[in-house]
Each structure stands twice: as C-alpha cells, then as structure tokens.
Amino acid sequence: MSVADLLPILRGLGWTVALTAGAFIIGAILGVPLLVARQSRLAPVRFLAMTLIQIIRAIPPILWLFIIFFGVGMTLLPISPFNAALAGLGLIAAANMAEIYRGALSSIHFGQWEASAALDLGRFWTVTDIVAPQAFRVALPSAASYLIGLMKETAVASTIGVTELAFQGNQLSQMTFRGLEVFAMVGLFYVLLSLPIAWLSRVADGYLQAKVAR
C-alpha cells in the first residue's frame, strides 16, 4: 500500500472519531433523564422508560440508521448522512448508557442513602454529592468498554454514505481490487483507535481508585 492510499483512510479516521465522540456525548447526556425515568416512583413512567430502552436495543443499529436516514429523511425532514448516523447511534448510546448508569447506581450500598437521609440532605444533594461521585467510579470501566464498542459500531454509518473508515476502505478496495490488504488495514486502524481509549480508562480508573484508597 502506498502513502496515497493511506490518505483517504486517514480522512475517514477523522469522521469515525467525530461520530464516535458525538454519539457517545449524546448518549451520556440523554442517558441521564432516561435513567431517572427508569427509576421513577411512578409505575407508568418507569414502564414507559423500560419499554423504550428495550425497543431501542431490540432493533439493530443499521436498521435505526436506515429508519432515520431513508425513512424519516426522505419523507418528513431532509437530514444529512452524518446527522442521521449521529442521531441513530446517539439514541442507541442513550439506551445503553442508561443501563450502565443503572448498574452503577445499584452497586451503591443502601446505607449511603440512609445516612444521607439521616443527615437530612434531601434527594437532590444526596444524588449529586453522595451517590453520583461513587456511581461514576463504578460506571467508568463499563462506559469505556462501551465507548470502544460504539466506535466499532460507527462502521455501519458507511451504509448511509458517511465517509468514515469503513466507507473509505470499501471505496479503496473497489478501486484497487486489493480487498484483503485494504480491509486488514482498516481493521488495524480500528484496533489502534481502541488502544488509547482503553489506556485512558485504565489511567482514570487508577486515579479514581487511588483517591478513595486511603
């Protein structure tokens, strides 16, 4: 493979990173209200959130992108491939992040809630000052491995024409007829992308563990 071949792959790399980061941020933010609804005291709200999470997770990512890009985009309001991919993957990330948050929340000992109640902290301050910082530490490793999974999932955006890594690989293999090398190279780039995320998550985890281990 020549340097000229690498150029489109590097361009695709940028889109993959942008899509991954964008979808993850959307998911991390939207996951919070979804979690609150999922844990609500009102049974209908709880049920609605649970159903929503189940439905989002039951439909494969590629189909979500198609529903948004072809289904909504071609009839209701026009949407660019990148925005459609961002919306679809963000939606899926929100459902998965809500579940990750829920898992972390359930790991907090109920004594923490009781102690906060005894101190008369109120529900809001209990969550922001006592529970959330502890839950964040628990959620971090699973959120990081989800981020890596999400990064690989962004490959499906190539099907609606987002010019990210997988898309560039596909183009390149059609032009050069050397599919084996090109796709091996693209695969390698995904692995390379996941290394810094895994490393950062380990560093952050070590730092947060050290903060509480006294």
Add this chain to the structure above:
Amino acid sequence: MLPSFDEIWTWLPELLGGLSISLQVTALSLLFGIPFGLLLALGVLARKRSVRGLSLFLVEVGRGAPALVLLQFIYFGLPSTGLTIGSFAAAVIALAWNTGAYTSEIIRASLQSIAHGQREAAIALGLNRLDELRYVLLPQGLRVALPALLGFSILIFQGTSLCFTIALPELVSRAYEIGSTTFRYFPALLCAGVLYACISIPAALLVNHVEKRAGLYAQR
C-alpha cells in the same frame, strides 16, 4: 406514515423470507462459533507458545475489528486471493469468527471461575486432561457461561443485519428493497424493526430469567 394493513399483508412473505435467512445465519454462526470459541479459549490457556499466540491473534482480530469490516474482509477480500465464496457462506464465516472471538473470552472466564480444588480433585482421580475438561470443567463452566452466551446470541442475531452490505437478502435488505421499489421506506423499515423486536425482546426477557436462575445456582 404508518403502513396500511394491505401493505403489511403484501410485504409480509418477503420480510418473513428475509427473517428466515437472518435466523439461519444466526443459527449457523452460533453452531460453528461457540465450539470455535471453546477451542480459542483452550488455545489461549495452552502451554505451547505458538498455539497461544495464534489463538490470541484470532481472538484479538475477531474482537478488535468491527463485524462489518470482518464481513467485508471475507466477502470482498478473499476473492483477491482467488477464493470466491457466496454471500451466505461469507456471512457465516465472518459472524462465526466474531462469535468465536467473543465467546472465547466468556468461556475462558467461566472455566477460570471454577474452584481450583476441582482441578486438583480431577488430577487426584487420575483423569487425563481431556476427561478433566469433559467431566469436570465444562459441565460447571458452561453453566456459568450460559447467560452471557445467550445474551451474545441476541447480538449476533442483530449482527446479521450487517449482511445487507454484502447483498445477502436478509431482513434489512428485503425491507430496503421494498422501500426502494415502492418509495415507502419508513413503513417498510418500520415493519422490519417490529419483526426484529418480536424476536429480540422475548429473547432478552428469557436471558434475564436465565440470569436470575443462574444467580440462584451460584448462591447455593
């Protein structure tokens, strides 16, 4: 916006045909993938360095590269070596590799979760390594691995949607085709979504149930 009853009625045979292909690919990928995962798990734990290296390579590539890239690697890449295969075979090979890589980690973790005394007891009884695996480790290990394996099966079922990119006429391809010929994309894709949900949601509930049962077994 929503599909009419007549539309659903005319599309259904087409969509169900696609669903059937999706399910076939899922079944075959699991059938080949899980035993492959067991082999990889044993390979990673092997004493021989070359076996360990090869197994680790297969696991890391199978997990590290997106399933979509694996699929295209097999389908578009292999022909350049002179080996041409159909899209169905390519789908099964790629997804079985993917399954093997992920399940090898699940199986390895569950084998390692078995108390060390069990292995010692097997040695004390004079079982050879194969019998130890067959009668002592696997029956206990697979029980621990079952919920995770079932959960992964749902992901592979959803992963078959990626076969759209290699022109396998599975569920998403069929829905897309209906959309492009009738220009009723949204209703057609929605029908496909409902069919996916009809399989995935009950399956997820089943996995939850099995998980609780498995938890009970571990507590005893």
